[in-house]
Amino acid sequence: MADTVQFYMEEMIPEMRDLEQKGIFSKTEIKSIIKQRQKFEYALKRRISKKADFLRYIEYEMNLEALRKKRRARMVSDTKKSISDYAGPRRIFFIYKRCLIKFKGDISIWLQYIDFAKKNGATRTLGKIFAQAIQLHPTNEKMWILAAAWEWEENANIVAARVLLQRAIRLNTTTENLWHEYFRLELVYIAKILARRQVLGIDASNKEVEDDLMEDDEVDTDNMIKLPGVTGEEYSEFLKEDDAKEEESKKSSKAKQGKKEKKKREALTEEKAEALQTEKNPVLRGDIAMIVFRNGIETIPASFSFRKGFLDIANSFIKPKPLKEDSIQEIYESIEQDFKDLPEARALVARRAIDAFKVDEEGYAMGIAETVKGFWAACESGDVKMFELFAQNMTWEYRKTKEENLKLYFSKMIDRIFSTANKKKIHSEALYLLHVNWMLSSSTQSFDAISKKALAVLDKAVAEHPESTALTIQQIRLLRSFSRSEQIARLPEIFARALKIHTESFEVWREYATFLRTAYREEDMTKEQVEEAFLEAVRITTTLLPDVTEERADIGLIKQSVSGWFLDWMYETEGIDGVRRLYQSLMKRSLPDLGFFMACVQLEKENSVDQPESRKAIAMLYEKAIHTNEKNEDTYLSFLKFLNETGQIEAANKVMWRAGKAVENNDAFSQRYSELLEGQWVEPSFGVTKLELDMDVDAEDVTMSS
Known part of the structure; x- marks a missing residue:
């Protein structure tokens, strides 16, 4: 070595x-x-x-x-390498x-x-x-x-780039991204060639290309110096009569040779002209790209997103368009044929007339009529998903356009969509949310008037879909924009139902904590009522099963947050005495988690670290925190930092000895402790975050939440 x-x-x-x-x-x-x-x-x-x-x-x-x-x-003086x-x-x-x-x-x-x-x-x-x-x-x-x-971008080697992607597809037949990138490569190559031909004037028009290449006799005389002409009489003066026969023989031989050369030149120019015409060149016509597409959908026939990816790539090119209209039509037809029962595919086909133009182009207005006609035809089946997609697409177009007449047209069309769905009793959670969001964001009526109509829609939606967390939260947030009397009249009943059905929803608990704190601030509830409600909330969340799966990742956050919000409220209303009364009460009922104890430690430190009572309480809380997870190095280090800062060296030595036996890697822990003594260790937050509860709700907040 x-x-x-x-x-x-x-x-x-x-x-x-x-x-x-x-x-x-x-x-x-x-x-x-x-x-x-x-x-x-x-x-x-x-x-x-x-x-x-x-x-x-x-x-x-x-x-x-x-x-x-x-x-x-x-x-600068020495430039030699x-x-x-x-x-x-x-x-x-x-x-x-x-x-x-x-x-x-x-x-x-x-x-x-x-x-x-x-x-x-x-x-x-x-x-x-x-x-x-x-x-x-x-x-x-x-x-x-x-x-x-x-190979393509740096070396300009299209052949090598093709070979690499062909080999890649051969080894990874079902990898969608490889098919898409090969398709994109061919289109980029075509677009680059077409752009170059436009600059050179080759593709100014098909007639010009044919005239320039097939007729060599035509010359642009505007850019040439014209020489004086010679008449037949002047030319004959230079000829001698005695060699007339010889000249005639030469003319006849030259005429034969000229005819051969002209035929050869005409054949060559026709071949070149045919090769240079975009319509007759298979590469520039997009044949290779379409072969990639056909082989791709044959290999992966059942993926709509894969098929749509080809279309997105083709439509991403503006000018010049590498794919001709018939090729794009083939992609649309394949989607329509193979995914005729898929709402997303039918919506994509219906949007074709709009996607073909920009908002400010002339054909856009005609495209709207064709697209709307296609969507209504697709909605005749009564599929709720088609109505959702119809409403979504019309809303997108309404947001994009700035022309007032078009905005009015889209607005009436969206109202008609929701009205038709309601008459046919076609409802879903997503359709209700789209409807409410549309009402709150685009109505010309006052917010008070439209919010009552929106609340009526939400009440009906929640009654039909009580399991929908999104509808419930939207209903709560909309109600919170009403007067205090209307809130107190309805919110307690809604929360009582929501907390039974949506016990594992962090947003519902957040709204509930906000409601309790606001009710106390506005004197709609007494301190005892709010405290009892928070205690019941802590009891419910404590009984939730652990967050052992990714789907239940919010459970730990709910447990920690509810007790943390309760703790903050107690500190605001009663100070440190209220905090101590709370954690002593909770420790008798159940064992809180690490985050709760560390939040209590933080509040105790903010209050005082000099008083013996505070030091004793902090030490007790650290012991409880360590008990929740005896292998957590950060808890030991935080405790050691507190003991060293307050001069409790003997207690720090005892904690260090305990930590050395409990942690998994004693050497690494000792190294971290040395960094702590040198002032280099940064104390983590332990998941203790001061969540800012949204105390007031306005019209914009209600719209954004949907």
Whole structure:
């Protein structure tokens, strides 16, 4: 190991000498560089090398190279390159190679390596990197796409880019992104060629292309100097009568040869003209791209998102359009045929007339009529999803357009959609939410008037869909914008029902806590009533099952937040005495979690740390917090920090001894404790966050929440 490190160190000697001679680094700096590199090299030569060691070494070398370049740029007098100009990047490449020998399977390192090679313009090296990466990770679509993009964008090699993506698809037949990127590559290539032809004037019109290529006799005389003409009589004066026969024989031979050359030239120009015409060129016509599309949907026939992806790529090009209208029509027809029962597909087909134009283009208005007709035809089946998509699409168009007549048209159309759905008794949670949101955001009536109509719709919606959390929260938030008397008359009953059905909804509990605090502030409820309500809320949330799955991730947040809101309210109303009474009461009923105890510790510290009573209470709370999770290092460190700051050294030693036995890694914990003593340790929040409860609701808040 030492011999290898020494060998690497000796290889640096010419580079270091060059840096010193040029005055880029001083002797002291060079010694420091050598020492740091030696330290990194020994770290890489450990029995079990770590990825972090390689990355730290690479980061150090990159920073060093950046510094060298800055200093080198200041040396205007010496512009000749030498070994020190190449050694830095070469060493970074070498470290990356060594790293990837150890960690071949780490995609992130390969991506960093590729990025570094691109920035340094290492074209040959980059080709080798891509070859190695693809060989080791043939199922990683990102590697194939990056390699193909590099071949096309950097090397302008469309053939190599095609070959790479074809191989990628052959190995990863069902990877949708590869099919999409190959389709995109062909369209980008076509668009680039068409744009170039427009600049050159080749595709000004088909007639012009044909005239320029097929008729060589026509010349642009406006840009040529006209020579004086020679008449037949003047020409005959130069001819001698005695060689008339000889001239006639020459003319006949030249005429035959001219006819042959003219036929040959005409054949050649016709061939060129045919090849240069966009309509007759299979590549420029988009045939290859459509072959990719057909093979893709044959391989992955049942994915609507896959099919729609091709359409999105084709529509993303503005001018020139690489795909002709018949090709785009084929994509739409395939979607309509294969997904005729899917509402999203039917909506996409109906939107075609709108998607073909921008909002400010002339054909947009005609497209609206055709699109609306298509949506109404799709809605005849009575599918509630079609009505949702119809309302969504019309609302999007209403937001996009600025023309008042169009806005009025869309507004009436949206009202008609909801009215028709209501008459046919076609309802859903999403449709109700769309309706309420539309009413609150676009009505010209006063908010008081429209909010009552919206509340009537929400009451009906919640009655039909009591399990919908979104509808319930919308109903609560809308009611909170009403007068206090109307809130007190209805909200308690709504919360009583909601907290039974939506016990695991964080937003419902948040609204409930907001209601309790607002009711106390407005003197609609007494302190005893609010306290009793909070205690009942804590009891309900404590009985919730643990958040062991991702679907129930909000459970822990609900438990912690409800008790935290209760704690904040008690501190605001009774101060530290109320907080102490609360946590002592809760500890008798159940054992709160770590976040609750640490919130109590924080409030006790804010009150006082000098009084013996406060210190005793803080120590007790820390003990309870440790009891909830005896392996949590941060709790021990927070306790130790408090004891050291208050001069309780003996107690700190006892806690340190207990922690050493409880934590999983005693050495790491000791290191963190040393950082604490040096003032480098940052105390975490322990999940204790002061959630700002929204005390007042206005019209904009109600609209945004939907």
